[in-house]
Amino acid sequence: MQKPESAPRPSPLDHHYSGEHPLRTLAYLFRPDRHRLSLAVVVFAVKHIPVWLLPLITANIIDVVVDHGPVAELWYNTGVLVFVLVLNFPLALLYARLMSSSIRRMGRELRSALCRRMQYLSIGYHARVSAGVLQTKVVRDVEGVEQMTQQSADMGLAAIMTLIGGLAVIGYRAPVVLPVFLVVVPLAALLVRRLRSRIRSNNEEFRLEIEQLSSRVGEMTTLIPITRAHGLERTALHRVDHTLERVLSAGFRLDLLNGRFGSLSWILLNTMAVGCLSGSAIVAYYGWLGLSAGDVVMISAFFTALTASLTTLMNLTPIISKGLESVRSIGEVLQAPDLESNEGKASVDRIGGRIDFQGMGFRYPEATEHSVRGFELSVRPGETIALVGASGAGKSTILNLLIGFIRPTEGRILLDGADMASLDLRTYRRFLSVVPQESILFEGTIRENVTYGLEGGADEDALRRALLAANAMEFIERLPDGLDTVVGQRGARLSGGQKQRLAIARALIRDPRILVLDEATSALDNTSEGLIQDALSRLVRGRTVFVVAHRLSTIRNADRIIVMERGHIVEAGSHQELLARGGAYATTLQPRHSG
Missing domain, CATH: 3.40.50.300 (P-loop containing nucleotide triphosphate hydrolases)
Structure with a gap:
């Protein structure tokens, strides 16, 4: 007699995805790792200290040279910088371990939730939705969420830490130029807001075309025996080629939009950086506001670092948009209502056969x-x-x-x-x-x-x-x-x-x-x-x-x-x-x- 299957392991999204914003879904997915992720952020902040500390130490060393200050200050600043640079290696390994384990666990649980949901969705649902489309959601969409999270963590945290550290140092060392730096942030945010909606719609269009391609390829491989037997190779290839053309067009439009977005933000931010460098140099040249030669170098280095950070954050927008679109795509399965409902119903322990x-x-x-x-x-x-x-x-x-x-x-x-x-x-x-x-x-x-x-x-x-x-x-x-x-x-x-x-x-x-x-x-x-x-x-x-x-x-x-x-x-x-x-x-x- 057949032994009953053991009860399935509960999945984190079995009864929690109800169409909320994708960011809330991600927050729920990472909830079991919240302490690990908090520690990862702290570790990243410490390991990232050299990035915003380097311009300050460079400014100190230049001022020591220009003003003929004590040589001991030069060695002190150098020693501090070398120490934090060496400390970066073990902290980078610890951060990678903490962050990667959390992201990989999330990907596993998300795939588990999808597979579990597919098992409980009705046969009618599976008759309507292509197996190739579902496979794309389990493989490609979850991979997209993992990549978005990983890149957002690595690049996003680096940019944010640089912004916070840089603005703090400038506010301490040269507060008179701080308002100039703060102008960049709202301008960048405005640019992101104006383009985000269009990037999202283009990502959704591209994702749907990829799902259609996956369905077509799955259909083609299944029909290969029939295709070859009746000499219909060209017909089959024509069907796939038509879908490939649509993927090409959608992908090309998306790439052009992303390129336009990246170029505009780069030009805007670097133009501001040039203006800030020239302005601070003139102020120091005429002895206004008490800026030293070291301060000019520090301001220039920080503006370059901060504009690079803002560019990174804006370049993350299409990556995040694509990842959130993958979350929405996954949500189409997780919130599909066409379920076979068995919860709370009587168990069948034996059957007579009537x-x-x-x-x-x-x-x-x-x-x-x-x-x-x-x-x-x-x-x-x-x-x-x-x-x-x-x-x-x-x-x-x-x-x-x-x-x-x-x-x-x-x-x-x-x-x-x-x-x-x-x-x-x-x-x-x-x-x-x-x-x-x-x-x-x-x-x-x-x-x-x-x-x-x-x-x-x-x-x-x-x-x-x-x-x-x-x-x-x-x-x-x-x-x-x-x-x-x-x-x-x-x-x-x-x-x-x-x-x-x-x-x-x-x-x-x-x-x-x-x-x-x-x-x-x-x-x-x-x-x-x-x-x-x-x-x-x-x-x-x-x-x-x-x-x-x-x-x-x-x-x-x-x-x-x-x-x-x-x-x-x-x-x-x-x-x-x-x-x-x-x-x-x-x-x-x-x-x-x-x-």
Whole structure:
């Protein structure tokens, strides 16, 4: 019997992201590291002392030389500067350790939150949103947030510390020129404010184009076998090239805007620096305001450092804007409302296997008509039910409702007498297995694929019994590495019949009480179908089974065959009963199965 999965580790954003400003989200993400980050800021401030101390010491040394002051002052200033320079190395390592560990932890938790949210978002959501787009959010957007935080910390802290230290020294040594320095800050802030909104919109446009490109490339790689088989390489490349052109245009516009922004701020700030240098030199030349030669050098050095700091802060604007856009992009998943709600509902500890559909109906949100309506069916424990009908009859919708991927929009489904709307579907699915039309395998060994999700794996005897019952051992024993053979991405190294037998073994080893077979033999040749049918006959014993199939051999032995048209049941009975009745099954569907 399958062991239940252990409870998932809580994620920091499971219930906290509700569309607030991205900066608040970042603050919440870094909350566990707030003490570590505070210490990192203090360490950075100390290690950064030489940057704003150097102009002051340079001014002192020049004044000693010009005024022929005591030589001891020269050595004293030099010693202080050498000491703080040497101190920079251990402090830089400590800062890197503190800051990097916090940022990397944040990235891990953010990716964990995204992956967790994706697991709980409904199947309908995943049908609407491309897997490539979601992958981009987990990889590229989180990387963008990490880069923004790292660069903001390193470059932003350096600029801020230089500004604070420089202004403090100028206020102490030459307070008369302090107002001139303070003019630069509001002018720079005005420039940033005027351009920020446009940078944000361009970043959002570029991000959406990248997501579209990721979706297109994922689609292209999936369709390569079809593309090559029909000689459609140029068509496929044209679709991707069109998206690449849009990425190029959006990226080019963004780069031009960033370049324009950087150039304007550089010209503005350096023009002010030249004016400040010339003005202070004239004041010192005529002996006004008591400025010395050292003060002129200090003012010039500080103005260069402060303008560089302000330029850095303004150049950080597009980086921060891009990072915050990544936070918003991630938020599209974290705040998506289309969740499967299981919290606080009754846990399913055992299943008898009785299923009752009572006046059940379902309509997709975007649809004008119901996919299923007025569906009434009582299924006994251990009974095999086959659903047949033309495409669009509602068969797949019934299976999705049974699995719990979607919820009835009217009526209800009872599991052993309990309304499934009141049950924790995660615990219910421990007793359910699905064998789909295309077996989904991951790039791992046969052993790992068959025992996937079982806590602690499965013992060797149970694994071999399941594989034998699924008629899979006959091909596994011919493989060089046997059970440890790597199947390749999506099972690419195995045939369709071999993958399907592994899917049956995966279901058998879980010993499910409810089994769903969704076109499990439709894509197989006759030889493979015979092996699969033999394995399925063992799989269905003693279980409540729902089958959707188009082959007569798959459904003829079902206890009841349910014939559906446009979401309604039109006939129900065994294969022989329906043939004798001469209704829709006999006149319309049965000839399709005979081939």
